[in-house]
Amino acid sequence: MxxxxxxxxxxxxxxxxxxxxxxxxxxxxxxxxxxxxxxxxxxxxxxxxxxxxxxxxxxxxxxxxxxxxxxxxxxxxxxxxxxxxxxxxxxxxxxxxxxxxxxxxxxxxxxxxxxxxxxxxxxxxxxxxxxxxxxxxxxxxxxxxxxxxxxxxxxxxxxxxxxxxxxxxxxxxxxxxxxxxxxxxxxxxxxxxxEAPRATLPKxxxxxxxxxxxxxxxxxxxxxxxxxxxxxxxxxxxxxxxxxxxxxxxxxxxxxxxxxxxxxxxxxxxxxxxxxxxxxxxxxxxxxxxxxxxxxxxxxxxxxxxxxxxxxxxxxxxxxxxxxxxxxxxxxxxxxxxxxxxxxxxxxxxxxxxxxxxxxxxxxxxxxxxxxxxxxxxxxxxxxxxxxxxxxVRRYAIEAPPSEPTAENAPAPAVPKPEPVSQSLAALLAGDSGRVMEVVRYRIDPANRAAFLAAMAQCRQVRLRSGAQGWRLYEDVAHPEHWVEFWLMESWTEHLREEGRLTEWDMKVLAGAAALHRGSTPPRASRYLNVMPGLPG
The missing domain is CATH 1.20.1250.20 (MFS general substrate transporter like domains)
Incomplete structure (x- = not known):
């Protein structure tokens, strides 16, 4: 029927x-x-x-x-x-x-x-x-x-x-x-x-x-x-x-x-x-x-x-x-x-x-x-x-705009991956770690500065939606083509959850920013663990 x-x-x-x-x-x-x-x-x-x-x-x-x-x-x-x-x-x-x-x-x-x-x-x-x-x-x-x-x-x-x-x-x-x-x-x-979703990480x-x-x-x-x-x-x-x-x-x-x-x-x-x-x-x-x-x-x-x-x-x-x-x-x-x-x-x-x-x-x-x-x-x-x-209040949009993010027609590069975790940190990361600072380094043609800043504004929202507690973008004063993006996650476990929280749209946003990187290798990503979280600052 x-x-x-x-x-x-x-x-x-x-x-x-x-x-x-x-x-x-x-x-x-x-x-x-x-x-x-x-x-x-x-x-x-x-x-x-x-x-x-x-x-x-x-x-x-x-x-x-x-x-x-x-x-x-x-x-x-x-x-x-x-x-x-x-x-x-x-x-x-x-x-x-x-x-x-x-x-x-x-x-x-x-x-x-x-x-x-x-x-x-x-x-x-x-x-x-x-x-x-x-x-x-x-x-x-x-x-x-x-x-x-x-x-x-x-x-x-x-x-x-x-x-x-x-x-x-x-x-x-x-x-x-x-x-x-x-x-x-x-x-x-x-x-x-x-059918409860299978969890590979702690609650x-x-x-x-x-x-x-x-x-x-x-x-x-x-x-x-x-x-x-x-x-x-x-x-x-x-x-x-x-x-x-x-x-x-x-x-x-x-x-x-x-x-x-x-x-x-x-x-x-x-x-x-x-x-x-x-x-x-x-x-x-x-x-x-x-x-x-x-x-x-x-x-x-x-x-x-x-x-x-x-x-x-x-x-x-x-x-x-x-x-x-x-x-x-x-x-x-x-x-x-x-x-x-x-x-x-x-x-x-x-x-x-x-x-x-x-x-x-x-x-x-x-x-x-x-x-x-x-x-x-x-x-x-x-x-x-x-x-x-x-x-x-009708001017406040309640639907995502249909337009694609930056560099929509460019090949979608892989999102920067972190370097391997050393054995000395493996045991520490298995428990409750302190904050994790995530860093991605970009090399951007100065002519693309405005486009890069627009892309990074979208990246900021992606990082914060995925659980980041703070986000910053820095430009090298002596070498204006060098940029550093970093954000903080509450713990290593929260960092591991981060990738699973990224939607297809989020991945496109990050890939659009990475597409503006100039160099033979992709932007380099690193992760830094606060190994002494009890100290001030």
């Missing part, structure tokens, strides 16, 4: 298994979010306290995204995910019991929502990093969009089920069903036969892994641009999440069923956008898609803020779902495609640090604005800022 293009990633069994399990858990999570938001309107019905439910859910992801990404890259990812799911299930069960017994107050609700957010924070980078392991690269963008469709399909079903469940059995029933839904994910992870240390992830991000202009645009988008789009329960209850005068229906309408718009995105990608690049998504999302928030009838609010929520899915999934796909496998979970964790930081601030400011200015005005201003922000 021929699948629609948006569903083709489901032909891969591992992806299909995890996708269905994630759909189940996301449905439960949206039911819980609906129950928690509505329960707070009874426990403490102020805009600030209701928005704090969203802050408590999002803040852990902001705080823990980076360490969670580092752990997901250096431990067994499957086991890590199982532990995270079990934590969420346990916290959800406790929340259900306390609500059922009448022992839960507003601050207890926030505390347990925060605990569930901790599990989500630990789970999220690892879960997203599994997608490239379950589909080939040519299906990766489609798989990420399909993940967004699944998330928003759950957003369509979950809030509606949550609203009716709250009306029929109370908020505690939504909390219990959420805890139960995570059992499906744990079962799927148990049955997933993950990275936790702090070293974090430093490497931060270093990669600093040296990746594309990833930094994705983070900036994601932060701006989510900062202003997040006002909806804290204010929607009160808008439904106070401005529209409707009950919990309608809260769920409004969220379901958003999910319908998001699912529709997911099916349209494959054809949209042939007309717009990813950057333009994000800009359009931010304008649509902003317009939807303005319309929602002025809504006095459920039909107008439903239309606004449909449009919001279209913009949200198009923007969020395009940014997520850009982040996934811009990073190599060795740093993927860490880089996605850092990306989430920026996006969930925007979500957390946006939800908090939305609640403050609802109290100070009114719900409709706060939503309208957020929408205006979202659309304007999308236009202002």
């Amino acid at each position: 021929h699948l629609p293009s948006a569903l083709t990633p489901l032909r891969h069994p591992a992806f299909r298994l995890l996708w269905l399990a994630n759909l189940c858990s996301n449905t439960g999570m949206w039911m819980q979010n609906t129950g928690a938001g509505w329960l707070m309107t009874s426990l403490a019905p102020s805009p600030l306290m209701v928005s704090m439910v969203q802050v408590a859910s999002l803040l852990p992801v902001f705080l823990l995204a980076l360490p969670a990404g580092a752990l997901a890259d250096i431990v067994d990812r499957r086991r890590f995910l199982i532990v995270a799911q079990a934590w969420i299930a346990a916290a959800g069960t406790l929340l259900a019991i306390l609500t059922w017994t009448g022992s839960l107050g507003p601050w207890g609700l926030l505390a347990l929502t925060f605990a569930i957010g901790i599990g989500t924070a630990m789970n999220s980078p690892a879960w997203q990093a599994t997608t490239p392991e379950t589909v080939p690269r040519h299906d990766l963008t489609g798989a990420i969009v399909l993940n967004g469709i699944g998330f928003n399909l759950a957003r369509t079903i979950g809030p509606a089920l949550g609203g009716f469940t709250v009306a029929a059995a109370g908020a505690e029933a939504t909390f219990a069903l959420n805890a139960l839904s995570f059992a499906a994910v744990i079962v799927a992870l148990v049955f997933w036969k993950r 990275e240390h936790f702090l070293s892994a974090i430093r490497a992830g931060l270093g990669y991000t600093r040296a990746s202009p594309v990833l930094r641009a994705i983070m900036l645009r994601g932060f701006v988008f989510f900062l202003f789009a997040a006002a909806l999440w804290g204010l929607l329960p009160l808008l439904v209850r106070q401005q529209l005068g409707l009950g919990p069923q309608w809260f769920g229906i409004m969220l379901a309408a958003m999910g319908v718009g998001a699912v529709a956008a997911g099916f349209l995105l494959p054809s949209l990608r042939s007309r717009l690049d990813r950057g333009a898609t994000v800009t359009v998504a931010m304008v649509v999302t902003g317009g939807a928030l303005i319309l929602l803020g002025q809504a006095q009838h459920w039909a107008v609010a439903m239309l606004a929520m449909l449009l919001y779902g279209v913009g949200w899915l198009a923007g969020a999934s395009t940014l997520q796909a850009s982040a996934q495609l811009s990073v190599p496998a060795w740093v993927r979970a860490r880089a996605l964790g850092i990306y989430q640090l920026s996006t969930f930081g925007g979500l957390t601030l946006g939800a908090g400011f939305g609640g403050w604005g609802g109290e100070a200015l009114g719900i409709g005005t706060a939503l309208g201003l957020s929408g205006l800022c979202c659309a304007a922000g999308g236009i202002l």
Whole structure:
């Protein structure tokens, strides 16, 4: 049977298994979010306290995204995910019991929502990093969009089920069903036969892994641009999440069923956008898609803020779902495609640090604005800022430029190799060494100085993305044709990891610089070990 293009990633069994399990858990999570938001309107019905439910859910992801990404890259990812799911299930069960017994107050609700957010924070980078392991690269963008469709399909079903469940059995029933839904994910992870990559080197240390992830991000202009645009988008789009329960209850005068229906309408718009995105990608690049998504999302928030009838609010929520899915999934796909496998979970964790930081601030400011200015005005201003922000940051490219690096038509010489390690250092290098200084010496025709400097600017980014802690380039004052490039690695083990971290693009960049070298032999590379690391300097 021929699948629609948006569903083709489901032909891969591992992806299909995890996708269905994630759909189940996301449905439960949206039911819980609906129950928690509505329960707070009874426990403490102020805009600030209701928005704090969203802050408590999002803040852990902001705080823990980076360490969670580092752990997901250096431990067994499957086991890590199982532990995270079990934590969420346990916290959800406790929340259900306390609500059922009448022992839960507003601050207890926030505390347990925060605990569930901790599990989500630990789970999220690892879960997203599994997608490239379950589909080939040519299906990766489609798989990420399909993940967004699944998330928003759950957003369509979950809030509606949550609203009716709250009306029929109370908020505690939504909390219990959420805890139960995570059992499906744990079962799927148990049955997933993950082929872990074979490692010839020791596992990275936790702090070293974090430093490497931060270093990669600093040296990746594309990833930094994705983070900036994601932060701006989510900062202003997040006002909806804290204010929607009160808008439904106070401005529209409707009950919990309608809260769920409004969220379901958003999910319908998001699912529709997911099916349209494959054809949209042939007309717009990813950057333009994000800009359009931010304008649509902003317009939807303005319309929602002025809504006095459920039909107008439903239309606004449909449009919001279209913009949200198009923007969020395009940014997520850009982040996934811009990073190599060795740093993927860490880089996605850092990306989430920026996006969930925007979500957390946006939800908090939305609640403050609802109290100070009114719900409709706060939503309208957020929408205006979202659309304007999308236009202002559109110049930051979220795709790597298609042009080839320096000397694209020149024969690609081998990357300079180090000289053999002497026997006297072999035993020392087998253990934990001190820093390693790597040096490459070039001889460059002075006429090619400008081209060489441009090539070395790209080389600097390659070295830093691969784990270098510092990089320098020196020109010989007496002999301007002589140049020395050097950079520092944390240890000999990190130096050994370096070559495996180089992508095909990185190799072309280094080869382009080497092609400018003048001489009968390639540029000479050397490695120097700090054999007395305890001394200052």
